[in-house]
Amino acid sequence: MALRFAVSPLWETVAALRVLAAPGYFPVHQRWAAWAERRTTDLGEDPTLLTALVTMPVVPEFLIPTPGIRSIGMDEELRWLPRVAKPARIAAALPDVPRFRPLLENHAEALARICDRLAAVHDAIIAPVWSRLEGVLQGDIERRGRRLVEAGGPTVLAELHQDVGYGDAGLDVHGDHVPVGKRDLVLIPSAFIWPDVYLRNSPVRLALCYPAHGFGSLWERSATPVDNALARLIGPTRARLLRELERPSTVSELATRLGVTVGAVSQHLNVLRATGLAVSRREGREVVSLRTGLGLALVRGEVR
Incomplete structure (x- = not known):
């Protein structure tokens, strides 16, 4: 298992939209949410399937590809997304209902509109506070990177969240055991994921999004x-x-x-x-x- 870290502006954008969809569940972000709601309202109603996708119980994996490097820009992530979101992968991730068929029947057009909306949302509610967010996320990586050297991967994983552990060559998340095999395991700190952790399971790499240390004081x-x-x-x-x-x-x-x-x-x-x-x-x-x-x-x- 190759264990590494990454920061994903795309994930923070998606996670932020999930916070705005259920603000009462995330009281720590109330100050930010009040500000962000005004800015998303100014964008107008979502004309794409983005809101439907990000508010599913499990965000479709094709929408949030795992970065291959530690630090990546939003523009680069959006350029990479269409390469990952192929029709077969979309079909495997979504229920066969009329609501989502445009993503298969008009694949390129529907996906381009989703990427445009993601870019607009990011510019509205993430980019203005990104320097503050990135400081917390990169600081978490430095902190846990030192811990990785001191105590090893299993200890670092166990310290991420009470519902995370490592054993039998696999990752335990919320009681489910996921074999890692030869895949990379990428740890992605997030300001918006608390109080949960979120596992992305793809054929190439596993990614675990977890609450970044120090996120609670972001908006104070x-x-x-x-x-x-x-x-x-x-x-x-x-x-x-x-x-x-x-x-x-x-x-x-x-x-x-x-x-x-x-x-x-x-x-x-x-x-x-x-x-x-x-x-x-x-x-x-x-x-x-x-x-x-x-x-x-x-x-x-x-x-x-």
Whole structure:
């Protein structure tokens, strides 16, 4: 079993739509849901089958292909979706009812309209808060990646959720045993999945979506002025750097914005990463950094 992690903007979009469909079930997201409902209303009624698909008890696997890499953009995921959602796969995932027949009878057109709607929803309710979301998701991966090195895969899986375990060469989820075999097992942290976990079972790889550590403080607000206190705690340059890490940035970009040397930024980033306040990842030929959920909470004065 090859165990790895991934962040999926497509999954967060689908999971967010499921939250909006049952807001009373997700009180932790009430502040976000009130904001997101207004923005989805502005999009108008869903003219596609997307709402019907994402609110099924089990989201059809063809709609949420598992990323092959740790970090992927929404545009790339939407380009990949039609390659996965072939007619045979759609037919196997959906009941044979008139409502879903357009996905088989007018496959390309129906799927293109769903992708367009997914893109519009993502732009409306996920993209504006993505830097905050991604910090929590990437921070969770860093945290569990260290735990993977320390304790091994079975322990990491058992710590994801009370209904998850590993044994007999398979994954146990909600009491069901799913053999892994030679497939990859991809762990996908999510801000919107709590209190559940969600298993995607495909022939190529298994994916387990689980609640990301620190998601509960995503939408909290703090009226506490923290700039001076933060600077006293971690130093003025690191405090400024942590605030700048609201969006993914390279070392050279940060050096320019802060007016310090690249070497100084690198040294401060090493400290922020070591204390769990920031994460770094490679994007093509560049390495970008982003603050974690803990880093966000510190900037906002929510760490007690």
